[in-house]
Amino acid sequence: MTIKASQTPVRSASRAASKTPRALPPQLREPTYERGGLRNALVEEGRRMFEENGASELSLRALARRLGVSEAAPSRHFKGKEELLAAIAISGFKQLAEQRMHISAKHLPALPKAREMMLSYVRYAQTHAGLFDLMTGPRLLQEFVRGDVEATSNISYSYFSDSVFELALESGWDRQQLHYLSHAAWSMEHGVAALVLGGRIPRTDSNLDTQRMIEFSIDLFLAAVVAGPEHFAQSQI
Numbered sequence: 001m002t003i004k005a006s007q008t009p010v011r012s013a014s015r016a017a018s019k020t021p022r023a024l025p026p027q028l029r030e031p032t033y034e035r036g037g038l039r040n041a042l043v044e045e046g047r048r049m050f051e052e053n054g055a056s057e058l059s060l061r062a063l064a065r066r067l068g069v070s071e072a073a074p075s076r077h078f079k080g081k082e083e084l085l086a087a088i089a090i091s092g093f094k095q096l097a098e099q100r101m102h103i104s105a106k107h108l109p110a111l112p113k114a115r116e117m118m119l120s121y122v123r124y125a126q127t128h129a130g131l132f133d134l135m136t137g138p139r140l141l142q143e144f145v146r147g148d149v150e151a152t153s154n155i156s157y158s159y160f161s162d163s164v165f166e167l168a169l170e171s172g173w174d175r176q177q178l179h180y181l182s183h184a185a186w187s188m189e190h191g192v193a194a195l196v197l198g199g200r201i202p203r204t205d206s207n208l209d210t211q212r213m214i215e216f217s218i219d220l221f222l223a224a225v226v227a228g229p230e231h232f233a234q235s236q237i
Contacts, residue, residue, distance in 0.1 A: 039077035039087075041067055046088045050130035060084060085134060086144035092131045093152040096124050100159035110167040111222060117160045118189040118218045125193035132197070136190065160186070164225070172228040181225060188221045 042063050049058055049066075059081060060074040078084040103116050125132040134140070140149060161182040168181045192214055195201040202208035224232065 038067075038069065038073060042074055042077065042084065043087050043091050046084060047091060047131055050088065050134055051128060053130070058085070082141050082144060085140055086147070086149050088131070089135045089140060089144075089149050090152045092128065092135045093149070093156055095128075096121070097152070097156035097159065099124065100156055104159050104163070110163070110170045111226065114163040114167045114185070114225075115218060115222055117163045118185060118222075119215070121160070121189040122193045122196065122214055122218075125197055129197050132193070136194075157186070167222070167225055171226050172230075173225075174229065177229065185221065185225075188218065192217050 042060075045063050045066055046058060049063070060078060061071045063084075064071045064074050074084070078087070099120050100117055103113065103120060106113075108116065135153070161179075164182045164185045165178045168178055169175070173181060192201070196210065196214065202210055202213045
C-alpha cells in the first residue's frame with residue numbers, strides 16, 4: 001500500500017480567522033468532483049477544524065460553507081458525518097505511518113529505532129491533538145474503526161511493532177513473548193501521550209520538564225526490554 005504524504009495542518013492564528021470561509025481552488029471545483037478533488041478538500045478542511053478546536057460540531061454542511069461549495073456537494077462523497085470522520089482519521093494514520101516509515105528507512109540500531117518510533121507517536125499526539133483525539137478516541141462508530149481505519153492504523157503499528165520485535169529478539173526474548181512486549185510498548189506510548197494531552201502529567205507541583213519526562217518514561221520501559229527476560233522473571237511476584 002502506498003502511503004501518500006499529508007500536509008501538516010497549520011493552526012489558525014485566531015478563532016476569528018478559523019471562521020473565515022476558505023475558497024475552493026478552481027481545480028477542485030465541479031466538474032472535477034468525480035476525480036476526488038472535493039473529497040480530498042473536505043478531508044483536509046476537516047482536519048483543520050479538528051486542529052483548531054476539536055471540531056465538536058463538525059458537519060458536512062459546515063465544511064461545505066468553509067470551502068465555498070453547495071451544501072449538497074459533499075453528499076457525493078460521504079454518506080454522512082461518520083464516514084467523513086473515518087476518512088479524516090485515516091488521513092491521520094497515513095501521516096503517522098509515513099513518519100514511522102521514514103524512521104524505519106534510516107536503518108538505525110534496534111534500541112534507538114524503537115525509541116524513535118515511540119517518541120514519534122507522542123510527538124504526533126502533541127502536534128495534532130484534536131486529530132489524535134479522533135484517531136484514538138471513542139468518537140468513531142465501530143463499523144468504521146473495524147474497516148479502513150483499522151487497516152490504515154495497522155500500517156503505522158507494524159513499523160512500530162517490528163522495531164520492538166527486533167529489540168526484543170536482540171535482547172534474548174522468546175518469540176512467543178513478542179506481541180506482549182509490543183502491546184506493552186503501545187500502552188506506554190499511548191498512555192504517556194494521553195496523559196500529556198489531558199494536562200495530567202507532569203503534575204503542576206513536580207516542576208518537571210515535559211519533554212524530559214516523556215523521554216524518561218520511554219527510556220525506562222526500553223531499558224526493561226534490553227535487560228531481558230531473565231531480569232523480568234526475577235521481578236515477578
